[in-house]
Amino acid sequence: MFENAFMEAASKLHPAVPVLLYVPLTVGLLGWGLYRGRTTVGMSVLFVPLGLLTWILMEYCTHRFFFHWEGKGPLTRRVHEIAHGYHHKYPDDAQRLVMPLIVTVPLSSLIGGLLWWVGHPAQTLPYFVGIVWGYVAYDTLHWATHHRTPRTAWGKALRAHHMAHHFATPDRNFAISNRWMDTLMGSGGRAPRRSGKDASGEDARTQTRSDVKA
Template identity: 90%
Template structure:
């Protein structure tokens, strides 16, 4: 992906790293917040799920509107290639299926810093933890979707949903850790453009048969 040796190495990451790094850190952060009185159990029960929901919306929006935006110039196309284009060209590159630390550490620090500036740690601390847990679940599920055979109906449906995005309709099925956002946003399944192509192919023999019948009558 990069000619620079450091950037090339920094763009690769073992899929276990997000779990091993961010789960202990966030569990420790939440535990410290509860012990020090910076947040409460009640606030955590409410705001951790809100953080998870926020991540799901961030995941969908980032994938649909940033990762699949190519722009019009060489710079924007290069950004697209680095951010997501490479993954669509080489979807089973096991070392590039999770976000590298060079991206997630600055981004999580920025989000955490902005939430801290809100000045309401009782709510914002568990909210931040929920966002990070949502990200870890997304990265883990994305890797498993590509490199593990699903054993449950839910896992098989999620894999089919994502593989359709890769190999059939890249303009649909943007949810990775879920499918319901695509249903909600009307971006699931096959697009009308692809459906139209399929209909044309299916109707072609019928049209040919119709023309032959007309010719025979004349």
């Protein structure tokens, strides 16, 4: 992706890193907030789910309106290529299935800093934790959707939905961790009819080729 060795290395990440880094940090942050009285259990029960819902909206909007925006000039096309175009060209690159730390650390720091600046830690602290947990769930599910064979009906449907986005309808099916967002936003598309090994990339490619020939 990059000619620069540092940027090339920084763009790759083992899929376990987001879980191992952000889950202990946020659990510790929430525990600290509860222990020090900065927030309460009641506020956490309310605002952690609100944070999760906020991430779901962020995930959908980022994927649809930023990752799939190419602009008109060479700079915007290069930004698109780095942010998401490479992933569509090489969807099975296991080292680039989760967001690199060079992106998530500044972004999470910015969001956390803005919420701290707003004040009201009783609400904003668990809200921030919910956003981060939503992100970790998304990145883990995205990796699993590409790299693991689903065993449940829900997992199979999620994978078929996302593989259709990659290989059949790239202008549809923008939701990754929650398919209902595409239903809500009217951007859902058909899934590949062949889902053997449950909508693997090759199955989706084969179905797309068949559709083109037809």
